[in-house]
Amino acid sequence: MRIDIISCVPKLLDSPFSHSILQRANDKALSEVHVHDLREYKVNKHGHIDDYAYGHGAGMVLMADPIFNCIEDLKKERDYQEVIYMTPDGEVFDQQIANHLSISCENIIILCGHYKGIDQRVRDEVITREISIGDFVLSGGELAAAVVADAIIRLIPGVLGDETSALTDSFQDGLLAPPVYTRPREWKGQEVPDILLSGHESKIDEWRLEQSMERTKERRPDLWEKYLDAHPEVKTKPKKKKK
Template structure:
Protein backbone atom coordinates (compact mmCIF):
# COMPACT_ATOMS: atom_id res chain seq x y z
CA UNK A 1 0.00 0.00 0.00
CA UNK A 2 1.09 3.58 -0.64
CA UNK A 3 -0.23 6.63 1.21
CA UNK A 4 0.65 10.14 -0.01
CA UNK A 5 -0.16 13.07 2.26
CA UNK A 6 -0.35 16.70 1.11
CA UNK A 7 0.18 19.27 3.85
CA UNK A 8 1.43 22.79 4.52
CA UNK A 9 3.17 21.42 7.64
CA UNK A 10 4.42 17.94 6.69
CA UNK A 11 7.00 18.01 9.50
CA UNK A 12 4.13 17.55 11.97
CA UNK A 13 3.68 14.04 10.61
CA UNK A 14 7.25 12.85 10.73
CA UNK A 15 7.20 11.70 14.36
CA UNK A 16 3.89 9.74 14.31
CA UNK A 17 5.15 7.69 11.37
CA UNK A 18 8.59 7.00 12.86
CA UNK A 19 7.57 4.71 15.71
CA UNK A 20 5.68 1.59 16.71
CA UNK A 21 3.48 -0.36 14.29
CA UNK A 22 3.63 2.16 11.45
CA UNK A 23 7.43 2.24 11.47
CA UNK A 24 7.58 -1.57 11.53
CA UNK A 25 5.12 -1.78 8.64
CA UNK A 26 7.28 0.64 6.64
CA UNK A 27 10.43 -1.33 7.44
CA UNK A 28 8.73 -4.56 6.35
CA UNK A 29 7.76 -3.00 3.03
CA UNK A 30 4.04 -3.31 3.77
CA UNK A 31 3.34 0.38 3.25
CA UNK A 32 5.00 3.47 1.80
CA UNK A 33 4.11 6.82 3.33
CA UNK A 34 5.20 9.94 1.44
CA UNK A 35 4.79 13.48 2.77
CA UNK A 36 4.51 16.39 0.33
CA UNK A 37 4.65 20.09 1.12
CA UNK A 38 1.93 21.97 -0.75
CA UNK A 39 4.10 25.10 -0.65
CA UNK A 40 6.47 23.42 -3.11
CA UNK A 41 3.70 23.67 -5.70
CA UNK A 42 2.98 27.38 -5.19
CA UNK A 43 3.47 29.78 -8.11
CA UNK A 44 4.75 32.33 -5.57
CA UNK A 45 8.44 31.50 -5.84
CA UNK A 46 9.46 34.05 -3.22
CA UNK A 47 7.09 33.40 -0.31
CA UNK A 48 5.54 30.07 -1.39
CA UNK A 49 2.14 31.41 -0.40
CA UNK A 50 -0.76 28.95 -0.51
CA UNK A 51 -3.61 30.97 1.04
CA UNK A 52 -5.66 34.07 0.26
CA UNK A 53 -8.73 35.97 1.43
CA UNK A 54 -12.16 34.45 0.85
CA UNK A 55 -14.45 35.92 -1.77
CA UNK A 56 -17.53 37.37 -0.11
CA UNK A 57 -15.65 38.96 2.77
CA UNK A 58 -15.81 36.11 5.27
CA UNK A 59 -13.23 36.02 8.06
CA UNK A 60 -10.19 33.79 7.77
CA UNK A 61 -7.92 32.64 4.97
CA UNK A 62 -8.62 29.94 2.38
CA UNK A 63 -6.16 27.52 0.78
CA UNK A 64 -5.76 28.51 -2.86
CA UNK A 65 -6.83 26.27 -5.69
CA UNK A 66 -3.64 26.46 -7.80
CA UNK A 67 -1.03 24.92 -5.43
CA UNK A 68 -3.37 22.09 -4.47
CA UNK A 69 -4.32 21.42 -8.08
CA UNK A 70 -0.66 21.41 -9.10
CA UNK A 71 0.25 18.99 -6.33
CA UNK A 72 -2.57 16.56 -7.06
CA UNK A 73 -1.95 16.75 -10.81
CA UNK A 74 1.75 15.97 -10.32
CA UNK A 75 1.01 12.94 -8.15
CA UNK A 76 -1.81 11.57 -10.30
CA UNK A 77 0.47 11.68 -13.34
CA UNK A 78 2.72 9.20 -11.53
CA UNK A 79 0.04 6.77 -10.36
CA UNK A 80 -3.69 6.22 -10.12
CA UNK A 81 -5.25 6.71 -6.69
CA UNK A 82 -8.11 4.61 -5.36
CA UNK A 83 -9.18 7.51 -3.14
CA UNK A 84 -8.28 11.19 -2.89
CA UNK A 85 -9.36 12.11 0.62
CA UNK A 86 -9.83 15.56 2.11
CA UNK A 87 -9.68 15.86 5.91
CA UNK A 88 -12.57 18.12 6.80
CA UNK A 89 -14.68 18.66 9.95
CA UNK A 90 -17.81 18.39 7.79
CA UNK A 91 -16.81 15.11 6.13
CA UNK A 92 -18.28 11.68 6.88
CA UNK A 93 -17.33 10.46 10.37
CA UNK A 94 -14.26 8.22 10.36
CA UNK A 95 -14.98 4.74 11.68
CA UNK A 96 -13.47 1.28 11.96
CA UNK A 97 -15.54 0.29 8.94
CA UNK A 98 -13.95 3.04 6.82
CA UNK A 99 -10.49 2.05 8.09
CA UNK A 100 -11.22 -1.53 6.99
CA UNK A 101 -12.28 -0.34 3.54
CA UNK A 102 -9.24 1.87 3.06
CA UNK A 103 -6.82 -0.83 4.22
CA UNK A 104 -7.79 -2.81 1.12
CA UNK A 105 -6.81 0.00 -1.25
CA UNK A 106 -3.54 0.19 -3.16
CA UNK A 107 -2.90 3.94 -3.40
CA UNK A 108 -4.49 6.60 -1.21
CA UNK A 109 -3.89 10.35 -1.31
CA UNK A 110 -4.82 12.46 1.74
CA UNK A 111 -5.11 16.24 1.53
CA UNK A 112 -4.83 17.98 4.89
CA UNK A 113 -7.10 20.97 5.29
CA UNK A 114 -5.86 24.18 6.90
CA UNK A 115 -7.01 27.72 7.69
CA UNK A 116 -10.74 28.04 6.85
CA UNK A 117 -10.49 25.16 4.40
CA UNK A 118 -9.71 24.74 0.72
CA UNK A 119 -11.19 26.32 -2.39
CA UNK A 120 -14.49 24.54 -2.99
CA UNK A 121 -13.60 23.79 -6.61
CA UNK A 122 -10.99 21.28 -5.43
CA UNK A 123 -13.67 19.52 -3.41
CA UNK A 124 -16.07 19.57 -6.33
CA UNK A 125 -13.71 18.24 -9.00
CA UNK A 126 -10.78 16.34 -7.48
CA UNK A 127 -11.73 14.96 -4.07
CA UNK A 128 -13.35 11.51 -4.01
CA UNK A 129 -14.04 11.32 -0.28
CA UNK A 130 -14.23 13.75 2.63
CA UNK A 131 -13.59 12.40 6.12
CA UNK A 132 -13.82 13.90 9.61
CA UNK A 133 -12.39 12.38 12.79
CA UNK A 134 -14.88 14.20 15.03
CA UNK A 135 -17.25 17.10 15.54
CA UNK A 136 -14.60 19.65 16.41
CA UNK A 137 -12.15 21.86 14.53
CA UNK A 138 -8.37 21.38 14.56
CA UNK A 139 -5.69 23.85 13.48
CA UNK A 140 -5.05 21.64 10.47
CA UNK A 141 -5.79 18.23 9.04
CA UNK A 142 -2.39 16.75 9.85
CA UNK A 143 -3.53 15.13 13.10
CA UNK A 144 -6.58 13.73 11.34
CA UNK A 145 -4.36 12.29 8.61
CA UNK A 146 -2.13 10.71 11.26
CA UNK A 147 -5.14 9.16 13.02
CA UNK A 148 -6.53 7.71 9.80
CA UNK A 149 -3.15 6.42 8.66
CA UNK A 150 -2.53 4.71 11.99
CA UNK A 151 -5.97 3.04 11.95
CA UNK A 152 -5.45 1.86 8.35
CA UNK A 153 -1.86 0.63 8.55
CA UNK A 154 -2.36 -1.52 11.65
CA UNK A 155 -4.90 -3.54 9.65
CA UNK A 156 -2.45 -4.48 6.89
CA UNK A 157 -1.51 -8.18 7.00
CA UNK A 158 1.81 -8.52 8.76
CA UNK A 159 1.73 -5.07 10.41
CA UNK A 160 0.89 -6.51 13.82
CA UNK A 161 2.67 -9.44 15.43
CA UNK A 162 -0.69 -11.03 16.20
CA UNK A 163 -2.99 -10.40 13.23
CA UNK A 164 -5.99 -11.77 15.14
CA UNK A 165 -5.66 -8.90 17.60
CA UNK A 166 -7.05 -6.35 15.13
CA UNK A 167 -10.09 -8.54 14.52
CA UNK A 168 -11.06 -8.35 18.20
CA UNK A 169 -10.69 -4.58 18.52
CA UNK A 170 -13.58 -2.38 19.57
CA UNK A 171 -16.02 -1.50 16.76
CA UNK A 172 -15.07 -4.42 14.47
CA UNK A 173 -18.47 -6.04 15.19
CA UNK A 174 -20.23 -2.83 16.25
CA UNK A 175 -19.35 -3.71 19.85
CA UNK A 176 -16.90 -2.32 22.36
CA UNK A 177 -14.21 -4.76 23.43
CA UNK A 178 -14.82 -6.72 26.66
CA UNK A 179 -12.71 -6.08 29.79
CA UNK A 180 -9.20 -7.55 29.70
CA UNK A 181 -6.93 -8.74 32.52
CA UNK A 182 -3.39 -10.05 32.94
CA UNK A 183 -1.12 -11.43 35.68
CA UNK A 184 -1.24 -11.47 38.64
CA UNK A 185 -4.64 -13.12 39.05
CA UNK A 186 -5.11 -11.28 42.34
CA UNK A 187 -3.75 -7.87 43.31
CA UNK A 188 -4.62 -5.79 46.35
CA UNK A 189 -7.57 -8.09 46.91
CA UNK A 190 -8.91 -7.47 43.39
CA UNK A 191 -9.43 -10.74 41.54
CA UNK A 192 -9.64 -11.65 37.88
CA UNK A 193 -13.03 -13.23 37.00
CA UNK A 194 -12.81 -16.99 37.60
CA UNK A 195 -14.17 -17.80 34.15
CA UNK A 196 -11.05 -16.34 32.51
CA UNK A 197 -8.87 -18.70 34.54
CA UNK A 198 -10.93 -21.79 33.73
CA UNK A 199 -9.38 -22.62 30.36
CA UNK A 200 -12.88 -23.36 28.98
CA UNK A 201 -12.71 -21.57 25.60
CA UNK A 202 -16.42 -21.74 24.78
CA UNK A 203 -17.53 -20.38 28.14
CA UNK A 204 -14.86 -17.69 28.03
CA UNK A 205 -16.04 -16.61 24.55
CA UNK A 206 -19.65 -16.47 25.80
CA UNK A 207 -18.56 -14.36 28.81
CA UNK A 208 -16.58 -11.99 26.61
CA UNK A 209 -19.51 -11.51 24.23
CA UNK A 210 -21.88 -10.85 27.13
CA UNK A 211 -19.52 -8.29 28.66
CA UNK A 212 -18.99 -6.64 25.26
CA UNK A 213 -22.75 -6.28 24.86
CA UNK A 214 -23.13 -4.89 28.38
CA UNK A 215 -20.36 -2.32 27.87
CA UNK A 216 -21.74 -1.28 24.49
CA UNK A 217 -25.29 -0.88 25.82
CA UNK A 218 -23.99 1.23 28.71
CA UNK A 219 -21.36 3.38 26.96
CA UNK A 220 -22.26 3.41 23.25
CA UNK A 221 -25.87 2.27 22.73
CA UNK A 222 -25.82 4.03 19.34
CA UNK A 223 -23.60 1.21 18.02
CA UNK A 224 -26.46 -1.23 18.51
CA UNK A 225 -28.94 0.79 16.43
CA UNK A 226 -30.55 -0.76 13.37
CA UNK A 227 -28.43 1.45 11.13
CA UNK A 228 -25.23 -0.14 12.44
CA UNK A 229 -26.32 -3.76 12.61
Protein backbone atom coordinates in the same frame (compact mmCIF):
# COMPACT_ATOMS: atom_id res chain seq x y z
CA MET B 1 -0.11 0.24 0.61
CA ARG B 2 1.19 3.71 -0.14
CA ILE B 3 -0.29 6.82 1.48
CA ASP B 4 0.71 10.27 0.23
CA ILE B 5 -0.17 13.09 2.61
CA ILE B 6 -0.27 16.68 1.36
CA SER B 7 0.28 19.35 4.01
CA CYS B 8 1.36 22.96 4.32
CA VAL B 9 3.03 22.14 7.68
CA PRO B 10 4.59 18.72 6.96
CA LYS B 11 6.84 18.68 10.04
CA LEU B 12 3.75 18.06 12.15
CA LEU B 13 3.80 14.55 10.70
CA ASP B 14 7.43 13.69 11.45
CA SER B 15 6.73 11.79 14.65
CA PRO B 16 3.56 9.70 14.08
CA PHE B 17 5.13 7.58 11.35
CA SER B 18 8.58 7.22 12.93
CA HIS B 19 7.71 5.01 15.88
CA SER B 20 5.94 1.85 16.98
CA ILE B 21 3.61 -0.07 14.67
CA LEU B 22 3.69 2.39 11.78
CA GLN B 23 7.47 2.39 11.69
CA ARG B 24 7.53 -1.41 11.77
CA ALA B 25 5.05 -1.52 8.89
CA ASN B 26 7.38 0.69 6.89
CA ASP B 27 10.44 -1.37 7.84
CA LYS B 28 8.65 -4.52 6.67
CA ALA B 29 7.78 -2.79 3.37
CA LEU B 30 4.08 -3.36 4.10
CA SER B 31 3.26 0.34 3.88
CA GLU B 32 4.79 3.61 2.74
CA VAL B 33 3.83 7.06 3.97
CA HIS B 34 5.15 10.07 2.06
CA VAL B 35 4.48 13.62 3.18
CA HIS B 36 4.50 16.40 0.58
CA ASP B 37 4.97 20.09 1.34
CA LEU B 38 2.22 22.06 -0.37
CA ARG B 39 4.43 25.15 -0.31
CA GLU B 40 6.61 23.56 -2.96
CA TYR B 41 3.69 24.13 -5.31
CA LYS B 42 3.30 27.85 -4.68
CA VAL B 43 1.95 29.71 -7.70
CA ASN B 44 3.41 33.20 -7.31
CA LYS B 45 6.73 34.86 -6.49
CA HIS B 46 5.60 35.60 -2.95
CA GLY B 47 5.26 31.91 -2.16
CA HIS B 48 1.59 32.13 -1.31
CA ILE B 49 -0.58 29.05 -1.19
CA ASP B 50 -3.53 30.80 0.46
CA ASP B 51 -5.58 33.95 -0.06
CA TYR B 52 -8.51 35.86 1.37
CA ALA B 53 -11.98 34.41 0.93
CA TYR B 54 -14.34 35.99 -1.56
CA GLY B 55 -17.33 37.56 0.15
CA HIS B 56 -15.29 38.78 3.13
CA GLY B 57 -15.06 36.95 6.45
CA ALA B 58 -12.21 35.99 8.73
CA GLY B 59 -9.55 33.45 7.87
CA MET B 60 -7.54 32.44 4.82
CA VAL B 61 -8.38 29.80 2.20
CA LEU B 62 -5.94 27.39 0.56
CA MET B 63 -5.81 28.10 -3.17
CA ALA B 64 -6.90 25.56 -5.77
CA ASP B 65 -3.83 25.57 -8.04
CA PRO B 66 -1.16 24.42 -5.54
CA ILE B 67 -3.36 21.54 -4.42
CA PHE B 68 -4.36 20.56 -7.94
CA ASN B 69 -0.79 20.70 -9.22
CA CYS B 70 0.52 18.56 -6.37
CA ILE B 71 -2.16 15.91 -6.86
CA GLU B 72 -1.62 15.86 -10.62
CA ASP B 73 2.11 15.34 -10.10
CA LEU B 74 1.42 12.37 -7.83
CA LYS B 75 -1.06 10.89 -10.30
CA LYS B 76 1.62 10.88 -12.99
CA GLU B 77 3.49 8.25 -10.96
CA ARG B 78 0.65 5.86 -10.03
CA ASP B 79 -3.10 5.37 -9.87
CA TYR B 80 -4.89 6.33 -6.66
CA GLN B 81 -8.08 4.65 -5.53
CA GLU B 82 -9.01 7.54 -3.22
CA VAL B 83 -8.11 11.22 -2.87
CA ILE B 84 -9.28 12.05 0.65
CA TYR B 85 -9.73 15.51 2.10
CA MET B 86 -9.68 15.82 5.89
CA THR B 87 -12.38 18.31 6.82
CA PRO B 88 -14.82 18.83 9.73
CA ASP B 89 -17.78 18.60 7.36
CA GLY B 90 -16.82 15.20 5.94
CA GLU B 91 -18.33 11.83 6.80
CA VAL B 92 -17.35 10.73 10.27
CA PHE B 93 -14.52 8.19 10.17
CA ASP B 94 -15.22 4.82 11.77
CA GLN B 95 -13.90 1.26 11.80
CA GLN B 96 -15.96 0.21 8.82
CA ILE B 97 -14.45 2.96 6.66
CA ALA B 98 -10.97 1.95 7.86
CA ASN B 99 -11.70 -1.68 6.93
CA HIS B 100 -12.95 -0.67 3.48
CA LEU B 101 -9.96 1.54 2.71
CA SER B 102 -7.49 -1.07 3.94
CA ILE B 103 -9.00 -3.78 1.76
CA SER B 104 -9.90 -1.85 -1.38
CA CYS B 105 -7.02 0.62 -1.75
CA GLU B 106 -3.40 0.24 -2.74
CA ASN B 107 -2.62 3.95 -3.10
CA ILE B 108 -4.30 6.81 -1.23
CA ILE B 109 -3.79 10.56 -1.18
CA ILE B 110 -4.80 12.42 1.98
CA LEU B 111 -5.05 16.20 1.75
CA CYS B 112 -4.80 18.12 5.03
CA GLY B 113 -6.99 21.17 5.32
CA HIS B 114 -5.73 24.32 7.00
CA TYR B 115 -6.94 27.81 7.88
CA LYS B 116 -10.60 28.07 6.75
CA GLY B 117 -10.27 25.15 4.36
CA ILE B 118 -9.65 24.82 0.63
CA ASP B 119 -11.24 26.38 -2.44
CA GLN B 120 -14.51 24.52 -3.06
CA ARG B 121 -13.70 24.11 -6.74
CA VAL B 122 -10.77 21.80 -6.08
CA ARG B 123 -12.99 19.77 -3.77
CA ASP B 124 -15.44 19.39 -6.62
CA GLU B 125 -12.74 18.61 -9.19
CA VAL B 126 -10.35 16.10 -7.62
CA ILE B 127 -11.49 14.96 -4.14
CA THR B 128 -13.14 11.54 -4.09
CA ARG B 129 -13.93 11.31 -0.38
CA GLU B 130 -14.19 13.77 2.51
CA ILE B 131 -13.56 12.52 6.03
CA SER B 132 -13.85 13.96 9.54
CA ILE B 133 -12.59 12.32 12.73
CA GLY B 134 -15.27 13.95 14.88
CA ASP B 135 -17.45 16.94 15.56
CA PHE B 136 -14.71 19.34 16.53
CA VAL B 137 -12.20 21.56 14.74
CA LEU B 138 -8.41 21.17 14.74
CA SER B 139 -5.83 23.73 13.66
CA GLY B 140 -5.19 21.64 10.57
CA GLY B 141 -5.82 18.22 9.08
CA GLU B 142 -2.40 16.75 9.88
CA LEU B 143 -3.31 15.04 13.16
CA ALA B 144 -6.54 13.78 11.62
CA ALA B 145 -4.62 12.41 8.62
CA ALA B 146 -2.26 10.58 10.99
CA VAL B 147 -5.26 9.04 12.78
CA VAL B 148 -6.76 7.79 9.52
CA ALA B 149 -3.44 6.45 8.24
CA ASP B 150 -2.80 4.61 11.53
CA ALA B 151 -6.26 3.03 11.53
CA ILE B 152 -5.82 1.82 7.94
CA ILE B 153 -2.22 0.60 8.10
CA ARG B 154 -2.63 -1.48 11.27
CA LEU B 155 -5.22 -3.59 9.40
CA ILE B 156 -2.78 -4.63 6.67
CA PRO B 157 -1.92 -8.34 7.10
CA GLY B 158 1.47 -8.72 8.72
CA VAL B 159 1.59 -5.30 10.36
CA LEU B 160 0.46 -6.49 13.79
CA GLY B 161 2.36 -9.29 15.50
CA ASP B 162 -0.86 -11.31 15.84
CA GLU B 163 -3.09 -10.86 12.81
CA THR B 164 -6.17 -11.87 14.82
CA SER B 165 -5.65 -8.92 17.18
CA ALA B 166 -7.31 -6.38 14.91
CA LEU B 167 -10.32 -8.67 14.50
CA THR B 168 -11.11 -8.38 18.21
CA ASP B 169 -10.78 -4.59 18.42
CA SER B 170 -13.67 -2.42 19.48
CA PHE B 171 -16.15 -1.70 16.66
CA GLN B 172 -15.08 -4.59 14.41
CA ASP B 173 -18.29 -6.47 15.22
CA GLY B 174 -20.32 -3.39 16.10
CA LEU B 175 -19.57 -3.70 19.82
CA LEU B 176 -17.02 -2.28 22.21
CA ALA B 177 -14.25 -4.65 23.24
CA PRO B 178 -14.64 -6.56 26.54
CA PRO B 179 -12.39 -5.91 29.55
CA VAL B 180 -8.96 -7.55 29.48
CA TYR B 181 -6.62 -8.69 32.25
CA THR B 182 -3.00 -9.79 32.67
CA ARG B 183 -0.68 -10.79 35.51
CA PRO B 184 -0.78 -10.64 38.48
CA ARG B 185 -3.90 -12.67 39.15
CA GLU B 186 -4.72 -10.54 42.22
CA TRP B 187 -4.07 -6.80 42.32
CA LYS B 188 -5.13 -4.44 45.12
CA GLY B 189 -7.76 -6.90 46.27
CA GLN B 190 -9.22 -7.38 42.80
CA GLU B 191 -8.97 -10.77 41.10
CA VAL B 192 -9.14 -11.82 37.49
CA PRO B 193 -12.59 -13.32 36.70
CA ASP B 194 -12.51 -17.08 37.23
CA ILE B 195 -13.95 -17.79 33.78
CA LEU B 196 -10.78 -16.44 32.14
CA LEU B 197 -8.70 -18.96 34.07
CA SER B 198 -10.98 -21.92 33.33
CA GLY B 199 -9.47 -22.95 29.99
CA HIS B 200 -12.97 -23.41 28.48
CA GLU B 201 -12.62 -21.45 25.24
CA SER B 202 -16.29 -21.55 24.29
CA LYS B 203 -17.37 -20.33 27.71
CA ILE B 204 -14.70 -17.62 27.66
CA ASP B 205 -15.93 -16.47 24.23
CA GLU B 206 -19.50 -16.39 25.54
CA TRP B 207 -18.41 -14.33 28.57
CA ARG B 208 -16.50 -11.90 26.39
CA LEU B 209 -19.50 -11.41 24.12
CA GLU B 210 -21.74 -10.76 27.13
CA GLN B 211 -19.25 -8.25 28.49
CA SER B 212 -18.99 -6.51 25.11
CA MET B 213 -22.74 -6.26 24.85
CA GLU B 214 -23.13 -4.92 28.38
CA ARG B 215 -20.31 -2.41 27.94
CA THR B 216 -21.72 -1.20 24.62
CA LYS B 217 -25.21 -0.86 26.04
CA GLU B 218 -23.96 1.17 29.02
CA ARG B 219 -21.35 3.36 27.32
CA ARG B 220 -22.56 3.71 23.74
CA PRO B 221 -26.33 3.30 23.52
CA ASP B 222 -26.15 4.62 19.94
CA LEU B 223 -23.95 1.67 18.93
CA TRP B 224 -26.12 -0.71 20.92
CA GLU B 225 -29.21 0.29 18.97
CA LYS B 226 -27.36 -0.22 15.68
CA TYR B 227 -26.18 -3.61 16.88
CA LEU B 228 -29.72 -4.66 17.76
CA ASP B 229 -30.95 -3.51 14.36
CA ALA B 230 -28.25 -5.57 12.64
CA HIS B 231 -28.76 -8.59 14.92
CA PRO B 232 -32.53 -9.07 15.39
CA GLU B 233 -31.79 -12.52 16.83
CA VAL B 234 -30.55 -10.82 20.01
CA LYS B 235 -33.77 -10.97 21.98
CA THR B 236 -32.57 -10.72 25.53
CA LYS B 237 -30.66 -8.07 27.38
CA PRO B 238 -26.93 -8.71 27.90
CA LYS B 239 -26.17 -10.34 31.21
CA LYS B 240 -24.77 -8.32 34.06
CA LYS B 241 -21.04 -8.27 34.59
CA LYS B 242 -19.64 -11.15 36.57
CA LYS B 243 -17.21 -10.12 39.25
